[in-house]
Amino acid sequence: xxxxxxxxxxxxxxxxxxxxxxxxxxxxxxxxxxxxxxxxxxxxxxxxxxxxxxxxxxxxxxxxxxxxxxxxxxxxxxxxxxxxxxxxxxxxxxxxxxxxxxxxxxxxxxxxxxxxxxxxxxxxxxxxxxxxxxxxxxxxxxxxxxxxxxxxxxxxxxxxxxxxxxxxxxxxxxxxxxxxxxxxxxxxxxxxxxxxxxxxxxxxxxxxxxxxxxxxxxxxxxxxxxxxxxxxxxxxxxxxxxxxxxxxxxxxxxxxxxxxxxxxxxxxxxxxxxxxxxxxxxxxxxxxxxxxxxxxxxxxxxxxxxxxxxxxxxxxxxxxxxxxxxxxxxxxxxxxxxxxxxxxxxxxxxxxxxxxxxxxxxxxxxxxxxxxxxxxxxxxxxxxxxxxxxxxxxxxxxxxxxxxxxxxxxxxxxxxxxxxxxxxxxxxxxxxxxxxxxxxxxxxxxxxxxxxxxxxxxxxxxxxxxxxxxxxxxxxxxxxxxxxxxx
Amino acid sequence: xxxxxxxxxxxxxxxxxxxxxxxxxxxxxxxxxxxxxxxxxxxxxxxxxxxxxxxxxxxxxxxxxxxxxxxxxxxxxxxxxxxxxxxxxxxxxxxxxxxxxxxxxxxxxxxxxxxxx
Numbered sequence: 225x226x227x228x229x230x231x232x233x234x235x236x237x238x239x240x241x242x243x244x245x246x247x248x249x250x251x252x253x254x255x256x257x258x259x260x261x262x263x264x265x266x267x268x269x270x271x272x273x274x275x276x277x278x279x280x281x282x283x284x285x286x287x288x289x290x291x292x293x294x295x296x297x298x299x300x301x302x303x304x305x306x307x308x309x310x311x312x313x314x315x316x317x318x319x320x321x322x323x324x325x326x327x328x329x330x331x332x333x334x335x336x337x338x339x340x341x342x343x344x345x346x347x348x349x350x351x352x353x354x355x356x357x358x359x360x361x362x363x364x365x366x367x368x369x370x371x372x373x374x375x376x377x378x379x380x381x382x383x384x385x386x387x388x389x390x391x392x393x394x395x396x397x398x399x400x401x402x403x404x405x406x407x408x409x410x411x412x413x414x415x416x417x418x419x420x421x422x423x424x425x426x427x428x429x430x431x432x433x434x435x436x437x438x439x440x441x442x443x444x445x446x447x448x449x450x451x452x453x454x455x456x457x458x459x460x461x462x463x464x465x466x467x468x469x470x471x472x473x474x475x476x477x478x479x480x481x482x483x484x485x486x487x488x489x490x491x492x493x494x495x496x497x498x499x500x501x502x503x504x505x506x507x508x509x510x511x512x513x514x515x516x517x518x519x520x521x522x523x524x525x526x527x528x529x530x531x532x533x534x535x536x537x538x539x540x541x542x543x544x545x546x547x548x549x550x551x552x553x554x555x556x557x558x559x560x561x562x563x564x565x566x567x568x569x570x571x572x573x574x575x576x577x578x579x580x581x582x583x584x585x586x587x588x589x590x591x592x593x594x595x596x597x598x599x600x601x602x603x604x605x606x607x608x609x610x611x612x613x614x615x616x617x618x619x620x621x622x623x624x625x626x627x628x629x630x631x632x633x634x635x636x637x638x639x640x641x642x643x644x645x646x647x648x649x650x651x652x653x654x655x656x657x658x659x660x661x662x663x664x665x666x667x668x669x670x671x672x673x674x675x676x677x678x679x680x681x682x683x684x685x686x687x688x689x690x691x692x693x694x695x696x697x698x699x700x701x702x703x704x705x706x707x708x709x710x711x
Numbered sequence: 712x713x714x715x716x717x718x719x720x721x722x723x724x725x726x727x728x729x730x731x732x733x734x735x736x737x738x739x740x741x742x743x744x745x746x747x748x749x750x751x752x753x754x755x756x757x758x759x760x761x762x763x764x765x766x767x768x769x770x771x772x773x774x775x776x777x778x779x780x781x782x783x784x785x786x787x788x789x790x791x792x793x794x795x796x797x798x799x800x801x802x803x804x805x806x807x808x809x810x811x812x813x814x815x816x817x818x819x820x821x822x823x824x825x826x827x828x
Binding site for chain 2: 226227228229231232253254256257258260261
């Protein structure tokens with residue numbers, strides 16, 4: 225068999241693993257050119273439906289992909305991959321649904337917006353399956369580059385451009401650190417492999433002489449990842465980027481890339497670098513603890529709901545890092561996946577309501593929620609469900625996901641951190657409940673009532689219904705789902 | 712760590728050399744400052760504007776496009792070296808690669824990024 229034949233065979237054998245992401249890349253490319261040539265100026269919003277269909281198809285392809293490893297052990301499809309890929313696709317779909325009203329109001333519908341979302345989700349789907357530091361790095365970049373552009377999408381608004389630039393500069397900087405860390409690990413392991421499994425075996429055997437190199441490398445990779453998931457002290461970009469971005473993109477950033485980056489975090493640290501856990505466990509514990517404290521305390525003082533949700537998402541990442549620290553990688557992955565799923569539901573609902581109240585992109589202050597309980601009781605009730613669930617108040621679904629995560633952390637011996645997590649959750653309850661109090665107990669300003677778009681209504685209804693259903697079935701349902709999906 | 716001692720020495724020499732030369736020339740030279748001497752190009756044309764200037768964004772578009780097609784040739788090179796071994800499979804693969812870049816080119820063209828007013 226010739227060399228070329230071997231390549232062809234390997235390619236045809238491995239390609240089914242990538243049908244989902246490949247479909248996204250191809251479809252988005254065709255949408256940009258020549259697809260957009262044939263669509264008139266006023267019909268750009270048709271792309272939203274095309275993009276949603278493509279995402280659905282890609283999600284279906286990804287879920288039915290064979291469970292295997294391929295491309296020279298660079299990509300792997302398993303329960304973890306499929307579970308987090310599903311989350312990313314869901315995040316993308318919700319974002320497209322939420323984008324409709326605001327982009328219509330701003331007259332900013334373009335094909336690029338949707339193509340960039342598709343490219344970004346493609347990067348995420350590759351990221352969660354990457355089992356090699358090189359493939360992981362390039363999919364991380366594919367994901368991030370699209371989001372930099374999306375954050376600066378409203379290019380006539382100064383704050384959108386500013387947010388995009390800030391995010392881009394800090395993101396590029398953190399990518400550099402990550403890449404440097406990867407190169408140090410590559411060198412420390414003898415300069416022969418970047419495959420996670422092989423690297424883990426080799427790094428664990430590195431003599432005391434080279435251990436400084438391993439230590440520095442692992443810390444730099446950790447810093448790179450902490451940047452991407454916005455964990456303290458590498459969170460500085462996130463409130464500004466969240467505030468300046470178009471609100472649907474803020475929702476996107478708090479759902480899909482976070483899920484993908486946490487999936488990769490699990491893959492790299494939870495399973496990959498298990499052999500050198502002593503090197504990164506303590507720094508990660510500090511990062512997690514600092515995220516919980518700073519995220520929640522800083523959220524207390526926010527006037528803008530977007531910033532509040534940004535800081536609270538820092539805190540939620542802090543909780544989820546507890547799952548990464550678990551020695552039992554499978555249980556950790558399940559707990560994080562469940563947490564991310566419920567978080568996605570709550571965030572999408574809260575953002576849908578925020579976007580509705582925002583109208584043309586202004587007015588995201590907590591004060592804008594005054595009297596919502598009287599003005600629109602149903603909407604206010606849904607918002608209350610989302611906020612209480614985010615706060616983790618029983619019997620809502622957010623409580624169960626927190627409980628599973630914290631229980632795992634205690635079982636794994638991270639008692640002090642779990643106590644910190646519980647205490648900071650109590651702090652979090654204050655600012656979430658504050659919004660609820662503003663909705664119900666403050667006088668409403670005189671405003672006319674605009675109709676809510678059907679897609680946004682759908683998002684709110686479905687997320688709210690799922691949270692309430694989850695409430696009644698609680699642990700059993702969540703346990704079952706975690707086991708089915710991540711198997 | 713012993714192997715790094717020469718590098719440290721080189722580092723120190725590199726640090727010491729400019730310090731010595733600069734201080735030596737300061738001791739030896741005459742001192743007669745004037746405004747003309749302080750200008751940017753002492754013996755050239757008088758500067759008309761600031762050096763910092765805004766460029767049209769089109770320059771960057773062209774530069775980025777140049778980079779893309781430049782990198783494309785970088786990828787063509789290893790294929791050309793291994794063409795015989797890769798046979799027809801390689802030819803088709805590189806064809807797909809070039810074809811994909813064409814899509815980007817078509818996109819740029821249809822957006823009007825190549826028209827220069």
